[in-house]
Amino acid sequence: MSKRYKIMAVLLVVFLSLLIIGEATQPEPVNWFPGYGKQDKIPFGTYVFYDQLPSIIDKDRLEDVNIPPFEFLLDSTDPPEGTYLFLNSSVYNDASESTKILDWVAKGNTLFVASKAISETILDSLCLNTEYLSETSELKKRPLANLSNPSLKASKPYRLNKDVGTVYFDQIDTTQTTILGVYDLIRNNDSTKILEPKVNFIKTPYRKGTVILNTFPEGFTNVFMLDSLNASYTAKALSYLPKEGKIYLDQHYKNSKAKAVSPLYLILTNKYLKWSWYTLLIGALIWIYFEGKRKQRSIPVIKPLPNQTLDYTRTIAGMYLDKKDNHQIAMHQINHLLEYIRSSYTLATDHRDSAFIEKLAAKSGVEQATVKNLIDYTITIRQKAVVTEDELIKLNSLIENFKNSH
Structure with missing residues (x-):
């Protein structure tokens, strides 16, 4: 050198x-990411909420749920009973999962969701609609919140000292829905009262059960709860939960990960x-x-080997056809089908029972009867020592019909 x-x-x-x-x-900058993770100690984390929750609700009633609601509520014969609590900036269940949750609520259970974005299926089923508060007359967008019940209502509204987007219910079924709380942005620098209240906290029955929705999830975060003036808001909001029964705390719909992924x-x-x-x-x-x-030296160009996969496949296929080994061909088709199910729908294929058929039908969108017919036929073929040409053709037709039905 x-x-x-x-x-x-x-x-x-x-x-x-x-x-x-x-x-x-340099000092570490404040992380304002809306993580809502149980372990997050950042301003919009929920470490304080989950730390203080056992002092509000008996810890024996609390249970974390780390899997999607669709899987948690999958057992239709003996589903869990109690309250399902979701807390995140967005809890957007798809249509099938939302239907599963509402069916569970209809049996006498309670759903509590604190989120800005809620499933359209749930809102439509309850005759509700949400709208963003997009007024721009004020430079600061700091919300004020309060409860509606006179026995719970504070003399001054609770304030979040951070500019955030706000969502409220602009359409509700007043014959069924109970308004539990309101909020609005600070107007004219007056934080002592809510001048133009917007509904953000409601309770509505759904058949035998109850749905409680709150579009102010920041009211459950560290930055809000650590303010001494806001200490009672979260506890009062949770007072609307049932006094008995299990409370299942969703840890799946979170913006942050509970475990390090790197x-x-x-x-x-x-x-x-x-x-x-x-x-x-x-x-x-x-x-x-x-x-x-x-x-550094020059690198010689090495011509890559030709791809002879197609020729190899044709040769092997010809060998099987010449031997007329229908049983071996059927076994290969079934193995390829199981591998397709594992890779496409992330389902284990060790036990192909009724639960497996129900999960596969739900994930693939294929009718359950069609899936059951296919799985039962593969089991039958596996048990045969000899497979006829007609049976092989039927197996292939069932597989192709399943793949083309979604």
């Missing part, structure tokens, strides 16, 4: 070192380790650059 390159390398390292020291000594998580979440890691990477790149310039 020449003297010139050495001087440039030293200057570059000194510059990067000063830059890294400057960045590492092996570098511990390094990248610590600013000192993070910058040490970046320094290592930059040093490695500098070393590769200078070493590569001195030692």
Whole structure:
């Protein structure tokens, strides 16, 4: 390495070192990401909520649910009973899952959702509609909230000192729906009262059950609950939950992950380790650059091997057809079908019972009778020692019909 390159390398390292020291000594910026995770201690996390929840509700009644509601409520013979509580900036169940939840509520259970975005299926079923509050006359968009019940209503509304988007119910069935709370943005710098109340907290019956909806999920977050003036809002909102029965706390519909998904998580979440890691990477790149310039040689072009997969497949298929081994061909077709189910619908195929058939029909969108006919026929074929040509053709038709039906 020449003297010139050495001087440039030293200057570059000194510059990067000063830059890294400057960045590492800066205070950590506030993370305003709306995570709503149980473990999140950021402003819009829910660590305080879940930490204080056992002091409001008996902890023996609380149970975390880490799977989708569709799977949790799948057992139609003995489904869980109680209250299903969702808390996130968005809880948008698809149509089939929303129907499953409403059917569960109709049996006498309770659904509690604190979210800005709620499933259209649920809203339509309850004759509700939401609307964003998009007024722009005020520069700040800081909401005020309060409860409607005189015994729970505070003398001054609860305030969130952070600009956030607001959603309210602009259409409700007044004959069935009970208004539990209202909110609005601060107007004319007056935070002592809600000047133009908008409905954000309601309770409505659904057959034998009850649905409670709140479009102000920030009222359950760390930044809101740690304000001493807001301490009672969350507890009062939870007072509308049933006094008995299990309360299932959804941990699936969360913006943040409960577990680290990267092996570098511990390094990248610590600013000192993070910058040490970046320094290592930059040093490695500098070393590769200078070493590569001195030692790099031309790389010969190697012609890739031809793809003979199609010819191989034709040869193997011809061998089976010549032997008329229908049983072996049927086994291959069934194995390919099971692999297709595993890869396309993430279902285990070890036990192909009625529960498996119900899950496959739900995920594929194919009628349950069609799926059952296919699975039963594959089981029958597997048990046969000899497969006729007509049976092989029927098997192929059933498989093709299933794949083309969704």
